[in-house]
Amino acid sequence: xxxxxxxxxxxxxxxxxxxxxxxxxxxxxxxxxxxxxxxxxxxxxxxxxxxxxxxxxxxxxxxxxxxxxxxxxxxxxxxxxxxxxxxxxxxxxxxxxxxxxxxxxxxxxxxxxxxxxxxxxxxxxxxxxxxxxxxxxxxxxxxxxxxxxxxxxxxxxxxxxxxxxxxxxxxxxxxxxxxxxxxxxxxxxxxxxxxxxxxxxxxxxxxxxxxxxxxxxxxxxxxxxxxxxxxxxxxxxxxxxxxxxxxxxxxxxxxxxxxxxxxxxxxxxxxxxxxxxxxxxxxxxxxxxxxxxxxxxxxxxxxxxxxxxxxxxxxxxxxxxxxxxxxxxxxxxxxxxxxxxxxxxxxxxxxxxxxxxxxxxxxxxxxxxxxxxxxxxxxxxxxxxxxxxxxxxxxxxxxxxxxxxxxxxxxxxxxxxxxxxxxxxxxxxxxxxxxxxxxxxxxxxxxxxxxxxxxxxxxxxxxxxxxxxxxxxxxxxx
Amino acid sequence: xxxxxxxxxxxxxxxxxxxxxxxxxxxxxxxxxxxxxxxxxxxxxxxxxxxxxxxxxxxxxxxxxxxxxxxxxxxxxxxxxxxxxxxxxxxxxxxxxxxxxxxxxxxxxxxxxxxxxxxxxxxxxxxxxxxxxxxxxxxxxxxxxxxxxxxxxxxxxxxxxxxxxxxxxxxxxxxxxxxxxxxxxxxxxxxxxxxxxxxxxxxxxxxxxxxxxxxxxxxxxxxxxxxxxxxxxxxxxxxxxxxxxxxxxxxxxxxxxxxxxxxxxxxxxxxxxxxxxxxxxxxxxxxxxxxxxxxxxxxxxxxxxxxxxxxxxxxxxxxxxxxxxxxxxxxxxxxxxxxxxxxxxxxxxxx
Numbered sequence: 001x002x003x004x005x006x007x008x009x010x011x012x013x014x015x016x017x018x019x020x021x022x023x024x025x026x027x028x029x030x031x032x033x034x035x036x037x038x039x040x041x042x043x044x045x046x047x048x049x050x051x052x053x054x055x056x057x058x059x060x061x062x063x064x065x066x067x068x069x070x071x072x073x074x075x076x077x078x079x080x081x082x083x084x085x086x087x088x089x090x091x092x093x094x095x096x097x098x099x100x101x102x103x104x105x106x107x108x109x110x111x112x113x114x115x116x117x118x119x120x121x122x123x124x125x126x127x128x129x130x131x132x133x134x135x136x137x138x139x140x141x142x143x144x145x146x147x148x149x150x151x152x153x154x155x156x157x158x159x160x161x162x163x164x165x166x167x168x169x170x171x172x173x174x175x176x177x178x179x180x181x182x183x184x185x186x187x188x189x190x191x192x193x194x195x196x197x198x199x200x201x202x203x204x205x206x207x208x209x210x211x212x213x214x215x216x217x218x219x220x221x222x223x224x225x226x227x228x229x230x231x232x233x234x235x236x237x238x239x240x241x242x243x244x245x246x247x248x249x250x251x252x253x254x255x256x257x258x259x260x261x262x263x264x265x266x267x268x269x270x271x272x273x274x275x276x277x278x279x280x281x282x283x284x285x286x287x288x289x290x291x292x293x294x295x296x297x298x299x300x301x302x303x304x305x306x307x308x309x310x311x312x313x314x315x316x317x318x319x320x321x322x323x324x325x326x327x328x329x330x331x332x333x334x335x336x337x338x339x340x341x342x343x344x345x346x347x348x349x350x351x352x353x354x355x356x357x358x359x360x361x362x363x364x365x366x367x368x369x370x371x372x373x374x375x376x377x378x379x380x381x382x383x384x385x386x387x388x389x390x391x392x393x394x395x396x397x398x399x400x401x402x403x404x405x406x407x408x409x410x411x412x413x414x415x416x417x418x419x420x421x422x423x424x425x426x427x428x429x430x431x432x433x434x435x436x437x438x439x440x441x442x443x444x445x446x447x448x449x450x451x452x453x454x455x456x457x458x459x460x461x462x463x464x465x466x467x468x469x470x471x472x473x474x475x476x477x478x
Numbered sequence: 479x480x481x482x483x484x485x486x487x488x489x490x491x492x493x494x495x496x497x498x499x500x501x502x503x504x505x506x507x508x509x510x511x512x513x514x515x516x517x518x519x520x521x522x523x524x525x526x527x528x529x530x531x532x533x534x535x536x537x538x539x540x541x542x543x544x545x546x547x548x549x550x551x552x553x554x555x556x557x558x559x560x561x562x563x564x565x566x567x568x569x570x571x572x573x574x575x576x577x578x579x580x581x582x583x584x585x586x587x588x589x590x591x592x593x594x595x596x597x598x599x600x601x602x603x604x605x606x607x608x609x610x611x612x613x614x615x616x617x618x619x620x621x622x623x624x625x626x627x628x629x630x631x632x633x634x635x636x637x638x639x640x641x642x643x644x645x646x647x648x649x650x651x652x653x654x655x656x657x658x659x660x661x662x663x664x665x666x667x668x669x670x671x672x673x674x675x676x677x678x679x680x681x682x683x684x685x686x687x688x689x690x691x692x693x694x695x696x697x698x699x700x701x702x703x704x705x706x707x708x709x710x711x712x713x714x715x716x717x718x719x720x721x722x723x724x725x726x727x728x729x730x731x732x733x734x735x736x737x738x739x740x741x742x743x744x745x746x747x748x749x750x751x752x753x754x755x756x757x758x759x760x761x762x763x764x765x766x767x768x769x770x771x772x773x774x775x776x777x778x779x780x781x782x783x784x785x786x787x788x789x790x791x792x793x794x795x796x797x798x799x800x801x802x803x804x805x806x807x808x809x810x811x812x813x814x815x816x817x818x819x820x821x822x823x824x825x826x827x828x829x
Contacts, residue, residue: 177637203637209667214626214660221567221630224615227637248620249627256606258599259822261615293823317825345827 002082003052004073007061008039010046012275013327017041018066019074028056030077037063037074042159042191042330054079146308146343153334161303161335162192162268162324165310166230168340170200173228176314179206179215180232180269189234190270190329216242216267220249220319223265228314233269236285236323242267250319251294266313268322271299272364272414273451273462275327282451284415286362289321290391290424296345297392299323301366303333305389308343316345323391325364348395350402354384357472358402360425361412362388365463368444369412372468381476391421399425400432407438408475412468417445439475444468506720510783516558516715517775518793520550523574524772525801526583527746530573530590534750538809539590543604546574548745551771552677553578555718556645559726563640567615567628568647570605571677571744575647579612583804593811600814601822622655624648625674629661632672632735643729644672651682653696659703662735666703669734673725674700676739677712683748684756696739705735712740713769743769 010017020038024030030050037048057078061068068074156164170176177200182189184197184207197205208215212233219229233239239246250263272284289297296318300306306324313320335341351366352373361369366387373383384402388395403409409429411422422443429441444463452458508516527545534543546553549571557566557578568575576586581597589596589607597607605619615631618624628646635642652658653676665672676696680687687694697707706728710721718740725736743765747754779785 209660209663211657211660211663213657214629214664217623217626217657218630218633218661218664221615221627221632222634222637223630224627225565225631225634225638227634244620244623245626249618249623253606253608253616254825255822256598256602257608257616257822258597258601259825260598260610261608262825296824312827316827318827 002057002079003054003077005036005048005050005075005077007068007070007072007074008046008048009070010039010041010044012277013330014041014070016067016069019061019063019068020045022059022063023047024056026056026059030054030056039068042157044191048074050077052077052079054082057082146349147336147338147341152337154337155332156303156307156335157330157332158300158303158306158324159190159192159194159329161307161333162310163194163196165307166193166314167196167199169311169314170196170204173314175226176228176230177204177206178230178232179208179219181208181210181234183207183232188232190326192324192329193232212238212241213245216245217249219265219267220245220263223250223263223319224253224261226264228264228266230266230268230314233267235274235281235326236269236271237281237283239267239269239285246289246295246319246321247292251292254318255294262317263319264317266310266320266322268310268313268320269324270326270329271323272325273327273446273458276453276455276458277451278453279450284413284446285321286323286391286413286415287420287424289323290394290421291419292392295319295321295392296390297321297323298345298390299325299363300389301328301351301363301387303331304335304341305343305349305387307335308341309345309389311340311342312345315342320345323363328364343389346390346393346395348386348388348390348398350384350398351387352383352385354382354406356382356406357408357410357476358384358386358399358406359410359412359468359472360386360388360399360422362391362421363414365412365414368463368465368468371465372412372472375465375469376472379478381472381478383472388421394424394428396425396428396432400429403429403433404436407436408472409437409441410444410468410471410475411441412444412463414446414462417443417448420445439477442471442475444471505714506716508716508719508778510779510785512558513775513779513783514785514793516551516554517772517779517790518797519554519557519578520715520772520775521794521797522583522800523547523550523554523577525797526577526587526804527573529801529805530587531746531750533587533591533805533808539604540592541603542570543590543750544571544748545746545750546571546744548765548771549677549679549712549740549742550574551715551718552675552712552740552742553647555712555715556673556675556722558715558719559722560643560645563613563642564726565613565615565628565631565635565642565644566647567624567631567644568617569621569624569649569652570617570619571649572605572607572617576607576609576612576614576617579609579614581607581609581612581614583800584807587804587808588811591808591811592813593808594814594818595807595811599818599822601818622648622652622657625652625655625658626661628674629665629670629672632665632670632729633668635671636668641730642671643726644670645675645726646672647675647677649682650676650678650680650687650696651685651690653678653699654682654691658699662700662703662705665735666700666705669732671729671732672735673722673729674705674735674737676737677742678739679742679744681744681748681756684752686756697737700735700737705737707737707739709739709741712742713765713771714774715771 018040020040031053034050035047054077058076061074183193184205187194219231273282359369585597592600606617632644697709711717728736
């Protein structure tokens with residue numbers, strides 16, 4: 001009985017990859033454990049092993065093919081004694097993934113779920129210019145100019161942008177170093193520090209044992225002397241082990257010392273839900289850290305913001321929480337090609353201008369917000385979408401000015417509802433924009449439950465585009 | 479745990495320290511000047527702390543106030559073996575360390591009273607003072623946190639290759655914290671120049687070492703990481719300095735961390751509100767009478783070095799004056815300007 005070998009997933013968020021190399025050829029006998037092929041994504045390489053004995057009857061995806069979707073059959077193993085040609089003939093109509101272009105598809109699409117939504121995928125988006133503003137990942141076209149007009153733009157993933165930001169700052173300042181688990185020889189658990197060890201050496205790219213509490217404290221102690229550590233947490237879930245040093249040692253010492261002892265440190269890593277990793281690996285800490293005086297908290301969405309804000313964070317003399325998102329790591333955005341592109345911390349950006357309602361979000365929440373805005377535009381509602389980018393200090397002015405214009409507001413975040421970022425925005429609007437509101441502000445958030453594992457439950461636990469659309473219609477009384 | 483077992487363990491806990499305090503035949507000797515220096519430095523801490531206790535009783539010092547009385551020989555012996563540039567970091571029983579680092583008694587006392595002339599301009603308090611100039615890095619209120627931070631100071635020393643050593647203090651209570659062992663591991667892994675000074679004063683707040691620690695020999699706490707350690711009579715400033723010199727040399731020469739368990743004793747309660755029900759009055763008075771670190775030096779100065787008692791009285795008077803001046807300043811210095819509430823939260827970013 002012939003068996004299909006399927007394209008494996010290397011990580012919970014992988015949707016496609018490159019079939020780098022075949023190590024067996026058609027007709028070769030294989031036994032369980034034999035390495036058949038090598039698979040690559042932008043962050044990892046893995047070997048595909050045979051699970052059964054038999055003969056490699058047919059290779060369905062040629063070596064070097066890119067964009068091979070997970071679960072696509074890539075080969076057929078025939079049972080011993082089985083007619084190989086017959087076996088291979090059984091699957092003539094396998095997908096032809098090799099012809100799929102390496103497009104930066106939106107991995108978040110699978111996350112959003114959006115059963116009722118009319119939102120487009122990243123691939124479709126450019127063909128549907130329903131609104132005058134460009135609102136897809138590929139062309140964020142910031143409304144506020146943050147670099148000279150005519151600057152050349154290069155397409156770059158968030159992952160590459162983060163790495164470039166660190167590398168550029170490490171080149172210009174000897175006191176900057178990176179420490180964390182698997183940042184050096186492994187090249188980063190999520191490949192954010194790829195290549196840094198090779199360029200800067202083990203003195204400045206420091207692999208730590210799995211001891212978050214200890215190395216966060218060591219980072220803070222080093223920062224007290226004027227070094228500028230970048231402490232990578234493999235995810236912010238693990239920073240719970242270290243939160244005492246983040247809050248008690250890093251955030252408070254400047255104040256407790258009467259201004260004598262600053263702490264120029266960046267704590268960075270992926271925050272929030274990835275995909276199917278369960279409650280202990282999916283927590284969104286945005287609201288937690290944004291609660292603490294003495295910290296600055298940044299949560300970028302685009303690669304351009306990731307780069308410009310991480311560079312600013314590394315130069316900042318204060319402790320910075322830099323919240324990344326695993327699902328955004330592989331997404332591409334245009335990034336200005338400048339020698340030194342630094343963005344101001346604490347400034348929100350109007351990502352999409354609109355007149356009827358203000359949607360405020362940040363980080364991956366922007367994917368729901370933007371898709372909802374596009375769908376709403378088709379229904380005659382022009383949403384202004386604001387990307388907070390920095391959560392502390394929070395740029396309330398930009399939000400208030402927008403609400404003065406639209407009179408309505410919806411917030412979008414993946415975190416929990418109680419005491420969340422949305423709750424904070426609602427409270428500020430009550431004080432600063434009460435007279436301009438035509439409807440109560442609504443929040444779209446993650447549900448008030450620990451993150452479930454089951455795929456259907458996880459989709460339900462996260463916000464989705466349909467919920468954003470529904471909330472916008474509610475505040476617009478539509 | 480029944481009371482019999484508890485009492486038995488407390489008793490056995492005393493034994494090694496008692497042994498350590500027996501006069502050793504090869505006790506290192508101090509010159510006359512060294513003994514005079516140690517006497518003055520330890521007396522300053524003693525009188526300062528006594529005054530702080532008084533001001534606390536008068537309501538001038540608020541919150542927590544952890545006195546160092548009885549443990550003076552530890553920090554003074556350590557400082558006598560260190561050089562300018564070496565960093566010091568400790569927990570919340572920190573006034574002695576600040577004075578030993580050369581911080582001004584006035585500024586320390588004014589911080590205790592929460593006044594604008596305090597080292598942290600009144601915003602830190604007893605547990606949170608710092609001096610970049612004197613390389614004193616606090617003053618930390620979370621038990622054990624200073625151990626990771628102190629290891630970070632050593633990381634920076636190694637990174638900068640500046641030849642400095644981090645003197646990282648903790649108590650016997652902190653020595654049971656998990657991050658201490660995370661730090662030990664990394665310090666030895668990376669051969670960081672840090673000396674861990676475990677001030678074993680026998681009680682973590684009200685819990686005796688025997689009741690809290692499975693391994694009561696703290697010098698062995700680094701064994702699984704290959705960090706050398708030794709138990710030191712922390713009541714004798716001479717043995718402290720000798721061990722400190724050995725440990726600091728080890729760290730400075732690139733051989734990595736070193737652990738010193740200082741067997742010491744605090745006469746006063748854990749903090750000012752300590753009911754002292756966990757030990758007997760006899761235990762305290764026995765330590766005071768037989769092992770007082772200052773009295774030992776005083777006796778030596780008179781009997782061995784032939785210093786006239788009048789000279790020591792003059793030193794006493796000078797120290798009292800310094801402490802009284804500090805108390806006077808700390809009592810009359812104004813409270814911080816209300817605008818200080820909003821300063822020092824973040825630093826301005828460089829252009």
